[in-house]
Every structure is written in C-alpha cells, then in structure tokens.
Amino acid sequence: MSHYVNRPLLYVSRHHDASLCRYLSQHGWKLVFANSLEDLAALPLDGPFSAGLLDFQSGFSDTDLELMEPWLATRQIGWIGAISCADELTDTARKLLGLYFIDYYTAPFDMAELSRTLGHAVGMAALRPGREQPAVPLTRPHGIIGECNAMQALFRSIEKVSRWDTPVLISGESGTGKELAAQAIHRASRRANQPFVAVNCAAIPPTLLMSELFGYERGAFTGATKRKPGRIEIAQGGTLFLDEIGDMPLESQTSLLRFLETGRIERLGGTESVAVDVRVISATHVDLEAAVATERFRGDLFHRLCVLRVKQPPLRERGSDVLLLAEHILDSVRKDSPEHIRGFSPMALRAITTHAWPGNVRELLNRIRLAAAMCENGVIQPSDLELDTPVESKPPTLAAIREAAEQAAILEALQRHHERLIDVAAELGISRVTLFRLMRDYKLQVRKGNVGLVCVQN
Structure with a gap:
C-alpha cells in the first residue's frame, strides 16, 4: 500500500469508473468527485487535495480543458491523467499533460500501479519550487487534529x-x-x-x-x-x-x-x-x-x-482545518456505518467551509453523523448536513481565471523575495516595467515593516 494513502484524491471525470473508485477507496484514498467546471469552481481554494486524477476520455472538450488550465496551474496537486490512446489526444490535451501532469495511464488501468503512481504524485508535487508542501492532517501525540x-x-x-x-x-x-x-x-x-x-x-x-x-x-x-x-x-x-x-x-x-x-x-x-x-x-x-x-x-x-x-480557538477561526476535521470524523463514522459512504460532494465541502459553526467541533460531529445516515448513493450533500446549499456562481471566464492566477503568482513572488522587485521580475520572467504595471493594475503595494514584507490589496 502506498505511503501516501489516507489522503484526499480529487477525481475529475464526467463518468466515474465504479470499480476504480471502489479499489482506490479500499486502499485508503478519500475520493472527492468533480464532474464539471462548475464542480471545480465550487471546491474550496485551499482544499486539502493531495493528488488529482483527470479523465481526459470522459467527454471534456478542448474548451473545457482550456478553462481548466489556470485551475491546474495554481493548485498544489500532483496530477495523473487517464487517456484512451495517446495517438487520439488533441493538442490541448497534450499541452496540459506535458505542463502539469506527473504521469498518465492508458485504459484499461493496472489499478495497483495507478494507486502507487498517485502516491508518487503527492511527493512530486511537494517538491515543486516556490510552493508550500500540501496540507497534511496533523495528529499530535495528544490526539488533537489541526495545522492552522x-x-x-x-x-x-x-x-x-x-x-x-x-x-x-x-x-x-x-x-x-x-x-x-x-x-x-x-x-x-x-x-x-x-x-x-x-x-x-x-x-x-x-x-x-x-x-x-x-x-x-x-x-x-x-x-x-x-x-x-x-x-x-x-x-x-x-x-x-x-x-x-x-x-x-x-x-x-x-x-x-x-x-x-x-x-x-x-x-x-x-x-x-x-x-x-x-x-x-x-x-x-x-x-x-x-x-x-x-x-x-x-x-x-x-x-x-x-x-x-x-x-482554545473556535472552529470558524481555523480555516481549512474544518475540512481535515470533517474527513477525520467521517473516517470514524464509516467504521460504524452499515452503508458504504464514499465521501463529500464538492458542494458539501463548500457548505462546510462557509458555515459559521456556532457549535464548533461538536456541531460538526453531529451533522456528519446525521449526514452519514441520511445521504443517498454514499455521497454526502449539503442537505444531508442540514446546511444551506451554497449559491451557484457562474463559472469564471478564462480571462478572470488568468488574472487571478497572475495576481496570486505576483503576491507569492513578492512574499518569497521580501520586496526585492528585481528578483521578483526575474523569477516571473518579465521586465521590471511590466511588473510595476501589473502591480498598479492589481492595486498591489509593498511596505517594509518590522516583520518583513507586507502586501496590501485595496
């Protein structure tokens, strides 16, 4: 079994392979499903996904794949592709595979080998320069989970x-x-x-x-x-x-x-x-x-x-820890569940991250226990948690996604290089004039303070 089991795996496909899902679940992967661009947009920006499996053969068009590119580029995920035949790949699919994917597999899959490769993808993603290591549920010796x-x-x-x-x-x-x-x-x-x-x-x-x-x-x-x-x-x-x-x-x-x-x-x-x-x-x-x-x-x-x-901090101040806790609680509930619980839907994850949790961890525990009993087909929805379904937003345009990715890249580079703009421009591969223009367009400022760089977005 892979060293990287018990990690959330994002499975992007219009038609999920039931036997593959069953095998991966049995070998420790926690599957989170995305069937469309709308599902991807609903996922939390700082979701705890360690690896991703994108099924190119499930009906995604070149336009779909182009809209996915900024999402693939800005997430700290080790991606593995699933294809039907390398000769049938479009130019867009070839480009994405070459730029953002650790490896790809041709159907039919050797499931054991695919699971091992997904584990390898987690480690490779952690080694990418300029990125922080993916979030890992941190269980201290005293049994408390959290990493915020x-x-x-x-x-x-x-x-x-x-x-x-x-x-x-x-x-x-x-x-x-x-x-x-x-x-x-x-x-x-x-x-x-x-x-x-x-x-x-x-x-x-x-x-x-x-x-x-x-x-x-x-x-x-x-x-x-x-x-x-x-x-x-x-x-x-x-x-x-x-x-x-x-x-x-x-x-x-x-x-x-x-x-x-x-x-x-x-x-x-x-x-x-x-x-x-x-x-x-x-x-x-x-x-x-x-x-x-x-x-x-x-x-x-x-x-x-x-x-x-x-x-003791309240749950609403713990950021993405709520997702770590939700997965941990669901693991415990699964052991006593007479039904097979596959996991949370993307909208359920989004509902969990947007809820204020006035009852804190006790409320989270009770809602997940309720959802495990009420959900259908093993996938927990917001209604099963008795939470409001988050308002569906229109999928972002390609220009908006590119701007968000560009702005995030500049902010990260500014923080990494402690305000040294010449180094920031060199890393991003642009001139200082272009960097100044982009900072002006995005209303970004840098100020020296007692604790290093402070980035302010107006």
Missing part, C-alpha cells in the same frame, strides 16, 4: 504549560474540545501515569457538587452508608479537570479555594484533614473576568485557577 496558525499556537501552549505543575485555565467556546486540550496537557506532564479525573461543574446539581468533589464519611447524611472518596481524592498524584468552572456555585467556590491554598481536603461529615497532591486544570466558556466584576465568581479563586492560560 491558531492550532499551532495551541500546540505550543500545551507543550509549554505541561512542563509546569501549576493550575491552568483553558478558555474557549462550547464544543471546541477543551477537555481534549486538558488531557493533552496531562499526558505531556510528569503526572501522565497517574489518574486524570474530569468533573463537569455544570452537570452536577449544586447540592451534590461538594460531596462529589470532597467525598463524605459514613453517616454524613441520609443514605451515606459508607465512606466515599471524592473526585479530588481519586485524582491523587494526577490531574483534576474542572470543566465549566464558571458555572460553579459561590458556596462551592469557597471550599475549592481553601483546597487550592492548603492542598488539603475534609470529607463531608468528617474531621480529618487529608493531604492531596493534585494538579488542577479548569475550563470555561464564560468570561471569568467579567464574572468576577459582577461578583458571580470569586476574584481570589480566579487568580488561583488562572496561573497559566490556554486559549
């Missing part, structure tokens, strides 16, 4: 705070995976081999929260027939995770503060003071500083809990 800047900052924060033994406060919206971050901190800390005990402060009635945290002695109240240790005591030597700490009642906050200050607890109904060695990680979607200002949360407890802080 916000998640990289989160990974660095987890690594740093795990070295210390002081309390940590994780802030972030509901559904962002704050408990996963807490588990990651625990696993990377010196307490990794000791218990990780989680308590949801919002899910336990206020009358029971104290006994859950601190435990109780026999006879402490009606029904207390034997001693029961609390969650804090159970976490001895390890980590206590207090989720939704902002919803903890004020009377419980006082007892928690006393434990944090002394490192000792007293079970309900008891007189013995028990020493406990526990690291506390708390999490909340509530603005605790505002809660302190309105006296809904103790200020002294806030400062005890918030010695170190980690911010």
Whole structure:
C-alpha cells in the first residue's frame, strides 16, 4: 500500500469508473468527485487535495480543458491523467499533460500501479519550487487534529504549560474540545501515569457538587452508608479537570479555594484533614473576568485557577482545518456505518467551509453523523448536513481565471523575495516595467515593516 494513502484524491471525470473508485477507496484514498467546471469552481481554494486524477476520455472538450488550465496551474496537486490512446489526444490535451501532469495511464488501468503512481504524485508535487508542501492532517501525540496558525499556537501552549505543575485555565467556546486540550496537557506532564479525573461543574446539581468533589464519611447524611472518596481524592498524584468552572456555585467556590491554598481536603461529615497532591486544570466558556466584576465568581479563586492560560480557538477561526476535521470524523463514522459512504460532494465541502459553526467541533460531529445516515448513493450533500446549499456562481471566464492566477503568482513572488522587485521580475520572467504595471493594475503595494514584507490589496 502506498505511503501516501489516507489522503484526499480529487477525481475529475464526467463518468466515474465504479470499480476504480471502489479499489482506490479500499486502499485508503478519500475520493472527492468533480464532474464539471462548475464542480471545480465550487471546491474550496485551499482544499486539502493531495493528488488529482483527470479523465481526459470522459467527454471534456478542448474548451473545457482550456478553462481548466489556470485551475491546474495554481493548485498544489500532483496530477495523473487517464487517456484512451495517446495517438487520439488533441493538442490541448497534450499541452496540459506535458505542463502539469506527473504521469498518465492508458485504459484499461493496472489499478495497483495507478494507486502507487498517485502516491508518487503527492511527493512530486511537494517538491515543486516556490510552493508550500500540501496540507497534511496533523495528529499530535495528544490526539488533537489541526495545522492552522491558531492550532499551532495551541500546540505550543500545551507543550509549554505541561512542563509546569501549576493550575491552568483553558478558555474557549462550547464544543471546541477543551477537555481534549486538558488531557493533552496531562499526558505531556510528569503526572501522565497517574489518574486524570474530569468533573463537569455544570452537570452536577449544586447540592451534590461538594460531596462529589470532597467525598463524605459514613453517616454524613441520609443514605451515606459508607465512606466515599471524592473526585479530588481519586485524582491523587494526577490531574483534576474542572470543566465549566464558571458555572460553579459561590458556596462551592469557597471550599475549592481553601483546597487550592492548603492542598488539603475534609470529607463531608468528617474531621480529618487529608493531604492531596493534585494538579488542577479548569475550563470555561464564560468570561471569568467579567464574572468576577459582577461578583458571580470569586476574584481570589480566579487568580488561583488562572496561573497559566490556554486559549482554545473556535472552529470558524481555523480555516481549512474544518475540512481535515470533517474527513477525520467521517473516517470514524464509516467504521460504524452499515452503508458504504464514499465521501463529500464538492458542494458539501463548500457548505462546510462557509458555515459559521456556532457549535464548533461538536456541531460538526453531529451533522456528519446525521449526514452519514441520511445521504443517498454514499455521497454526502449539503442537505444531508442540514446546511444551506451554497449559491451557484457562474463559472469564471478564462480571462478572470488568468488574472487571478497572475495576481496570486505576483503576491507569492513578492512574499518569497521580501520586496526585492528585481528578483521578483526575474523569477516571473518579465521586465521590471511590466511588473510595476501589473502591480498598479492589481492595486498591489509593498511596505517594509518590522516583520518583513507586507502586501496590501485595496
């Protein structure tokens, strides 16, 4: 099996080969289908495609292929072509194959060899000069998926705070995976081999929260027939995770503060003071500083809990990570699905990238589970996700595609050469006069600042 399996493969064809699709899916490729130029236009610009298979024999005209050229030229994809006979290729098809494709295959295919070549195409695309390596779903040892800047900052924060033994406060919206971050901190800390005990402060009635945290002695109240240790005591030597700490009642906050200050607890109904060695990680979607200002949360407890802080980014700020997460979730759902789920349609991918995700990762998980059950023919559509279908836009004209590709190439070259216009012009193969004219036409400016080149598009 190829080293590059489990990567998204873009299959462009008017008539997909069912046996080939089945073989590639069984060997780890996640197929994303595009039947037309409209489907290509609907795909996210920064979609996580690692390789592409374009079927030249499925009815694309020379005009279709010409309109595809800028799309082929500006995507970091390793392309493989499928043809019926080399002698029957048009001049346009020959040109595209020569310029943008790693290899081509003549039908009928040796499927195993084609799968290996697609894997090779991924590696070759990564070596193209002046391009960044294709996005790869990044699963850290602590099990969190993401590669956007916000998640990289989160990974660095987890690594740093795990070295210390002081309390940590994780802030972030509901559904962002704050408990996963807490588990990651625990696993990377010196307490990794000791218990990780989680308590949801919002899910336990206020009358029971104290006994859950601190435990109780026999006879402490009606029904207390034997001693029961609390969650804090159970976490001895390890980590206590207090989720939704902002919803903890004020009377419980006082007892928690006393434990944090002394490192000792007293079970309900008891007189013995028990020493406990526990690291506390708390999490909340509530603005605790505002809660302190309105006296809904103790200020002294806030400062005890918030010695170190980690911010969990919402899904809407994670860019194309939403597609990585969607593919990861779908992989998990497939294992329990009684039906064969082929993947997301291009419009579903576009709907996923344009949705605001107020419920964050939890909402994404629930919608994909629903879609897996509701979709027909194994292809998930926006309606299966209960998302609005993105408005169909007219296919871009060839001139518009060329202008967008030209503008992107200039921006990338400006950033790569740190404002050295003579080097930019040399790389692009144009004169400085032409470069100045194009920058003026596209309203591009370059300014030197403290962090290098800044490109501004008006």
